[in-house]
Every structure is written in structure tokens, then in C-alpha cells.
Amino acid sequence: MSPARTRLRVLLVALVALAVTGTTTTAAYAEPSKAELTKKIEKDSEQLEDLTESYNKLNEEIKATKAAEAKVDKALAPVRAQLDAAGVEVGVLAAQAYKQGNISAATALLNGGGDVIDRLAYLQQLSRNRQRTVEAFNVTNAKFLDEQAKLHTARQRQDAQKKELDARRKVIEADVKKLLELRRQLYGSAEEPDTGGYTGKIPNISGKAGVAVRFAYNAIGTPYKWGGASSSGYDCSGLMMKAWAAAGKSLPHNAAMQYNATARISRSQLKPGDLVFYRSLGHVGIYVGDNMVIDAPRTGTRVAKRSINIMAPMGYGRVR
Incomplete structure (x- = not known):
């Protein structure tokens, strides 16, 4: 076979291969876990x-x-x-x-x-x-x-x-x-499923703190809603504000302002009804005893009872 015919044959093979595989290569897309x-x-x-x-x-x-x-x-x-x-x-x-x-x-x-x-x-x-x-x-x-x-x-x-x-x-x-x-x-789901409200036993706590804690228990399962402060949805400070409002105490709708409005206490002094602050005063929950808090976590979640150590607490406050 002549050199010219050999070069043509090589070119045709290359063109066929290009047509079969496509003109570009794309990296495989890996779905996030x-x-x-x-x-x-x-x-x-x-x-x-x-x-x-x-x-x-x-x-x-x-x-x-x-x-x-x-x-x-x-x-x-x-x-x-x-x-x-x-x-x-x-x-x-x-x-x-x-x-x-x-x-x-x-x-x-x-x-x-x-x-x-x-x-x-x-x-x-x-x-x-x-x-x-x-x-x-x-x-x-x-x-x-x-x-x-x-x-x-x-x-x-x-x-x-x-x-x-x-x-x-x-x-x-x-x-x-x-x-x-x-x-x-x-x-299959953008948000946590609605499993209904809390059906367990609510601890019997006396006084205004007991009213606030009971409100928080009854709010379990409510969707997180930014700026929310009603039964249709709460954000973290909105839940604290409404829980203590039920007990006749006024708190501002902001975690940092709630920190300033409460008396400083240590972890060893915590009692049900006290507030637990997290993440540079960007989040707050209400202490309900046994190293547990009730809070409104984040978008896509619902009010829940969780460990006090969901993240490192940065301070504790008692409503005056």
C-alpha cells in the first residue's frame, strides 16, 4: 500500500472513532452524599x-x-x-x-x-x-x-x-x-416529616418556668420558620419569646437581646425554663431538665427536644 493510501486509512479510522465517542469528554457527575x-x-x-x-x-x-x-x-x-x-x-x-x-x-x-x-x-x-x-x-x-x-x-x-x-x-x-x-x-423529602406533636409525659414544673416549659413541649413538631413566632412556625428566639410570654414574661424576638435581658447563671445552676445560648448568641433553646433543651433548629426541621450539647453552649440565662 502506498504511503498516501496508508495516511488516508489512518485518517478515516480516526474520524470514525471521533464520531463514535463524541467531540468532547465530560467529567462524571458525582451526586453529593x-x-x-x-x-x-x-x-x-x-x-x-x-x-x-x-x-x-x-x-x-x-x-x-x-x-x-x-x-x-x-x-x-x-x-x-x-x-x-x-x-x-x-x-x-x-x-x-x-x-x-x-x-x-x-x-x-x-x-x-x-x-x-x-x-x-x-x-x-x-x-x-x-x-x-x-x-x-x-x-x-x-x-x-x-x-x-x-x-x-x-x-x-x-x-x-x-x-x-x-x-x-x-x-x-x-x-x-x-x-x-x-x-x-x-x-424524596425537602423537610423533616411531620410526625405530630409531643405525646410523652411533660415534667411537672412549678411556677412560671413550668408554664414556659410546657409551652415548649407543646410546640414540638412545629416547623421552623424564619422570623416565626406562632403555631404555624417558629425560629429559635421566636419560640423562646412565645414560651415565656405564655408565662407572663416579655422577651425580645432576638437571641442576643434575650441574653442581655436574662440573668447570668452557670451550667451547674441550670433549672428547667432557663435559656441556653449557642454559636455567638446566634441560637437559643430552653432547658427542660436531664441535659435536654427544646429548640427550633434550622430551615427544613421542626421544633425538637435535643441534647444540650447539640453544639457547645456559650452561656446560660434565667428569665427575671
Whole structure:
């Protein structure tokens, strides 16, 4: 066979082989193991829980700012009434000044650009007896207006922070949703199955702590829900808040703020009803005795009774 025919034969064999095997090679796709997938879901869920607690804290701060604004508005009511009364008095005094021939004073009182505070200076000249009232009014009014301005600035800052947290939350939620969907495709279920509520014996604990513990037991099996604080779903601090609310105690909806709102105790002092804090105050559970806590773990899980050592506790708190 000639060299040319030999080269052609080799080329044809190569082309046939290429057609059979394809033009590209692809690395084999290895599905993640259940353990690997669970670990990633837990990691991303922790990020979401941290963000959730930041979100809850900001909501508590906004709530406090709104309450402060309402308090200032209420305090300003009598000051505003005093302002209105002063306006009427200015009119009366202006008429008196006009009758007495003091045209410049009357004109200033009646045409002060609608600013009663500026015109009050003339009241000091027209009546010494009103001087203290006018000074006290000016000081009080300035104080409340300054407080209002500070609260307004705080609200603007908080609103901006909330928008930023909303954007971050949506990104992480989308990632967790993808992971849960992958888990469903691979293993048949995106979330832990609903096995119903707790059917065992609830320990008989006296006092308000007993009420909180009983609430937590009755919440077992409820789905985890970020920002949740109702029977349709709880996050970790939402469950603590509602459990102690049932006992007549008010806790903020945030693990770190709950840490600050409770009295510090040691592990050896733990009693049912005390709170156990984890992961740099990013998670919290309620102690129910026998080295067990009840908590709302993470996305895709349900409220459960678990070992106190689910992770290393970083602090303990007693509701005051």
C-alpha cells in the first residue's frame, strides 16, 4: 500500500472513532452524599439563622424607636396646646398694643410670618408676669423638637439597614431553597416529616418556668420558620419569646437581646425554663431538665427536644 493510501486509512479510522465517542469528554457527575448535602444545608441554614436574628434585632429596635416617637408625640401634646394658647394671647396683646398706639409691636405680633415662637419675644416686653412661662415653653419645645429629630434620624438609618438585610435574606433564602429542592429530588423529602406533636409525659414544673416549659413541649413538631413566632412556625428566639410570654414574661424576638435581658447563671445552676445560648448568641433553646433543651433548629426541621450539647453552649440565662 502506498504511503498516501496508508495516511488516508489512518485518517478515516480516526474520524470514525471521533464520531463514535463524541467531540468532547465530560467529567462524571458525582451526586453529593446525604451527609455532604445535609452538612451544606446546615451551614447555609446557620447563615440564614444569623441573618434572621439580625433581622429580628432590627425589628425590635424599630419597635422601640416607634414607641419612643409615640411617647414624644404624647409629651408634645400639652406643649402644642400651650403654643395654641400663646397664639391666641398674642392676638389679644396685639390688639391692646394697637389701642395703646404701639403700632410697631402690634404689627410684629400679627405679621411674624406665622412663627409664634419668634413673636413670643414681644410677650416678654408686654408682660413680665409671662416671662417665665415663655422661657419654660421655649426650652421644653426645643427639647422635644430635638428629640423628635434624633428619632427621625434613627428611623431613617434603621429603614436603610432593613432594606440591606432584606436583600441579603433573599439571596440566602434562594440558596437554601435550591439545596432543599436538591435534597427532595435525591432523597424524596425537602423537610423533616411531620410526625405530630409531643405525646410523652411533660415534667411537672412549678411556677412560671413550668408554664414556659410546657409551652415548649407543646410546640414540638412545629416547623421552623424564619422570623416565626406562632403555631404555624417558629425560629429559635421566636419560640423562646412565645414560651415565656405564655408565662407572663416579655422577651425580645432576638437571641442576643434575650441574653442581655436574662440573668447570668452557670451550667451547674441550670433549672428547667432557663435559656441556653449557642454559636455567638446566634441560637437559643430552653432547658427542660436531664441535659435536654427544646429548640427550633434550622430551615427544613421542626421544633425538637435535643441534647444540650447539640453544639457547645456559650452561656446560660434565667428569665427575671
